[in-house]
Amino acid sequence: MSVYVVGHKNPDTDSVTSAIAYAELKKATGTDAVAVMQGELNPETRMVLDKFGFSAPEIMTDATGKQVILVDHSDIAQAPDNLDKGEVVEIIDHHKIGDVTTNNPIFFCAKPVGCTGTVLKQLYEINNVAIPEKVAGLMLCAIISDTVLFKSPTTTDADKAACEELAKIAGVSDMQALAMEMFKAKSAVDGVPAKDLIFRDYKDFDMNGNKVGCGQLELVDLSLVENIRDDLYNAMKEVKEEGGRHTVLLMLTDIMKEGTDLMVVSDDPSYVEKAYNVKVDGQSVWVDGMMSRKKQTIPPLQEAFGC
Amino acid sequence: MSVYVVGHKNPDTDSVTSAIAYAELKKATGTDAVAVMQGELNPETRMVLDKFGFSAPEIMTDATGKQVILVDHSDIAQAPDNLDKGEVVEIIDHHKIGDVTTNNPIFFCAKPVGCTGTVLKQLYEINNVAIPEKVAGLMLCAIISDTVLFKSPTTTDADKAACEELAKIAGVSDMQALAMEMFKAKSAVDGVPAKDLIFRDYKDFDMNGNKVGCGQLELVDLSLVENIRDDLYNAMKEVKEEGGRHTVLLMLTDIMKEGTDLMVVSDDPSYVEKAYNVKVDGQSVWVDGMMSRKKQTIPPLQEAFGC
Known part of the structure; x- marks a missing residue:
């Protein structure tokens, strides 16, 4: 019986590539393992698999009767359905x-x-298994993705050291260029309707009786949205009117410059200005260091609204 | 702030020695770690610490405000109290x-x-830290104890390999002799009143309206109880009469020969004879392979009683 290696729901690059890389290690050490995933590939992960010559893993969303290895999560809610009717054999x-x-x-x-x-890089080492060139490429991309090329505060020396070695094995001479390629794939906006971009990663909040919406686009370069700014702004106005919202924000987050060009449509922009200590002049305002909606954008705005 | 390394409640040799051995590894890699335990030493563990020159770890039963590393368990019920008011930093x-x-x-x-x-043996290796001679002795004893010198079905090749190397580091030339010394400490009966020995590890069961009691002594050699058999038998008769019991059993389990000399005092020994397919002739009967009260002694007897 095969063992299924699976990452979390809403799969990202780490979840998908780790399933593949660990299934390869299991096979190399004598276990019949199959990499699967719980949902469709996102654009970044698709680019990564294409680049290193892998096809998309099969989708598996139910663990009933199966032996599974969980990678990149250890939460029941993130795991395949009916985990209690299957058997978790590794994490x-x-x-x-x-x-x-268990x-x-x-x-x-x-x-x-x-x-x-x-972690997988270290497990290959401990097991004395050479990492295949293409698998090393996947693992490298996973670390670049999760650490935003070492910009994330979660980055450790172990991540950097692993990338150095994986890049050599994978024959990647320019890690920065690979990262840019991934981030560009991730921040693809071409041909997507403006309103869809607002809602790609969007949440509404109640702020002291006022409905406030906030979307976020993570971009490798703000030039990617240069030509559609007016479309976005007009779509934001629509979203504001349709939903009876007080304010609609769209975070155009520059993951390389580590800040956000915050687009604002509001009945009273003074709340936004007070929250981030800025002056909104025109469609948007640059807020240096703003990367996280949950941690940096919402709390100060809630405070400004007197929540 | 120190990190506290702690095993499970009712500490055994693996829990206590693993706390010590892992605290040593943490100290060797730059973390201020202290080994603690949640209760008093049992006779086997006391002998092991004495033999390799360690004093008993301090007792710590509350995790409030503390950083803790859990060894030999990952259950809240087995961990120090108020674990949610402390912080688990490793397991x-x-x-x-x-x-x-977490x-x-x-x-x-x-x-x-x-x-x-x-596991700790492997972590020392991965961290490239030499295991101190006396710490190796503790780790060796833990594996001998948990695997009953490789007789337990939980034993793996990794356990055997670790013991081989640990014995070399610790300068233990005769592992069998060390195991016997530990098992003798564990099975000490000298000077303990017969009734206390019956109740050392004892449970009562209701079997179809009949009260049936069963105690167990794990012994390295049945000769240890040779001189007190009559005392034990008479005490069993007392226990039977006092509690209005139908049957009282005492398992004299020979952990080396892997079987039990089952002492029987009963209104009707035929239930016991039927349960284990034996003939009770005198005070006791040998049941080959019987090691576990929970798994091997009670279920057949319940069946014989028609439960």
């Missing part, structure tokens, strides 16, 4: 320890590093 | 995955081997 992760329990002793290896790919 | 184990969760990524290393000592 490899780099997140906080979740609520998956009836038997298993191999559980979690480390506080920036990426599951970094 | 090293060889049991099924328990219900401890708010941050941590190092969690569990392996399906016979003993936490075996």
Whole structure:
């Protein structure tokens, strides 16, 4: 019986490539393992698989009757459905320890590093298995993705060291260029309707009785949206009117410059100005260092609204 | 602030020695770690610490405000009290995955081997830290204890290999002799009143309206109780009469020969004879392979009683 190696729901590059890379390691050490995933590939992951010559893993969303190895998560809610009707036989992760329990002793290896790919790099070493060139490419991309090329505060020296070695194995001479290629794939906006871009990653909040919406686009370069700024702004106005919203924000986050050009449509922009100590002049305002909606954008605005 | 390394409640040799051995490894890699335990030493563990020149770790039963590393368990019920008011910063184990969760990524290393000592042996290697001679002695004893010198079905090749190397480091030339010394310490009966021995590890069961009691003594050699058999038998008769019991059993389990000399005091020994397909002739009967009260002694007897 095959063992299925699977990452979390809404798969990202680390989840998909770690399933592939760990299935390869299991096969190299004598276990019949198959990499699967729980949903469709995102544009970045698709680019990464294409680049190193892999096809998309099969989709598997139900663990009933199956032996599974969880990678990149240890939470029941993130795992395939009916996990209790299957059997978790291993867990490899780099997140906080979740609520998956087992009836038997298993191999559980979690480390506080920036990426599951970094843990896998070490497991290949411990098992004395050479990492195949193309698999090294996938693992490298996973670390670049999870650490935003070492810009994320979750980055550790182990992640950087792993990337150095993986780049050599994969024959990647310019890690920066690879990262840019990935980030560009991730920030693709061409041909997508403006309103879809607003709602790509969007949340509404109630702020002291006022409905405030906030979308975010993570971009490798703000020039990517230069030609559609007016379309976005007009779509934001529509979204504001349709939903009876007080304010609609769209974070155009420059992941390389580490800041956000914050587009604002509001009945009263003074709340936004107070929240981030800026002056909104025109469609948007640059807020240096703003990367996280959850941690940096919403709390000060809630405070400004007196929540 | 020190990090406290702690095994499970009712500490055994693996829990106590693993706390010591892992605290040593943490100190060797730059972390201020202190080994603690949650209760008094049992006779075997006391002998092991004495033999290799260690004093008993301090007792710590409350995790409030403390950073803790859990060894040999990952269950909240087995951990120090108020674990949610402290912080679990690492887990090293060889049991099924328990219900401890964390708010941050941590190092969690569990392996399906016979003993936490075996996992620690590998962690010393991965960290390129030489195991101190006396610490190697403790780790060796932990593996001998948990695997009953490789007789337990939980034993893996990794446990055997670890013991080979640890014995060399510790300067232990005769592992069998060390195991016997430990098992003798564990099976000490000298000077203990017969009734206390019956109740040392004892449970009552209701079998179809009949009260049936069963005690167990794990012994390295049945000769240890040769001179007190009559005392034990008379005490069993007392226990039977006092409690209005139908049957009282005392398992004299020979952990080396892997069987039990089953002492029987009963209104009707035919139930016992039927349960184990034996003939009770005198005070006791040998039942080959009987090691576990829970798995091997009680279920057939319940069946014989028509439960």
